[in-house]
Amino acid sequence: MLTPSVKLPLYSKRIIVTAPRNYAVRLSQQLIQQGALPLLMPTIETCLLENFAELDAALAKIDAFDWIVFTSRNGIDAFFQRLEYLGLDPWLLKNCCFSAIGKDAEQLAAFGVKVDLIPQQPSPEGIIAELAKIPDIREKTILVPVPEVVGVPEPDIIPNFVASLEKLGMSVTRVPTYMTRRLDKCFYEVELRLIRQGNIDVIAFSSTAEVAGFLQMVSSKEDYEQCAIACFGPYTATNAKKLGLNVSIVAKDYSSFAGFAEAIASFFLVKSGNALSKHDSRF
8 A cells, every 4th residue: 555654653754773784774664664764874784704713613513513593684694604605515404403583583494494493582582481491401502603793892692692501501602603893983974963963863773782883983972862762672772771872662572673663653653642632731
């Protein structure tokens, strides 16, 4: 159905999207469907490793792992890209159990892999909760492909995940599979000026690393205090608050970017409804 943009909940709203390019495009599509005007401002980028030694060593003994658990789509793509580059037969994975989060499971299935565990709660904590239900999980070997983080502090989500796996009694191998690094603020003179001038309605963060990267681009809270801060789920929101942001929007459905866009839309629908109520009360 062709809907006039003026009737959409995010009509005329300018939203800064800080996610890496491959994620930013997907989120922007969802925001546009709600009527928004997204501006792409990736504060971090994801790319190939500069040194594959650890990953290659893990892949050389890949058939020794009972479980391979992915916490991101980037990890899935980089893992299978390297597997193909090394000429390793995917048949080596036949004895491994696989887990991925939310829509990432579809990406894993696209590589011809049977996904054994998709947590009901789409988060690393959800994976832990499901693994804990498996009677013989103790002492199982597990490979966790993770990002190598450069230029910003590593978010605590992966270290906490690894620690929780170890508490289950699993033998954990954490291996860098791709790189996450901060981008330079010199790319974004226009966007940062719009933020400072109060011409941006929302800054949307889908990860803690994006928040950390953004904070290295601004001088103080005054630069962005007029913007609503939106976070893709409670984990990013919690860390954003720890880093000093006043979070106004948190997606309850964080299994896909559609849920994130809907959360931002709902925020403005409620806001406009409250404004109308105050207006009506004057008469």
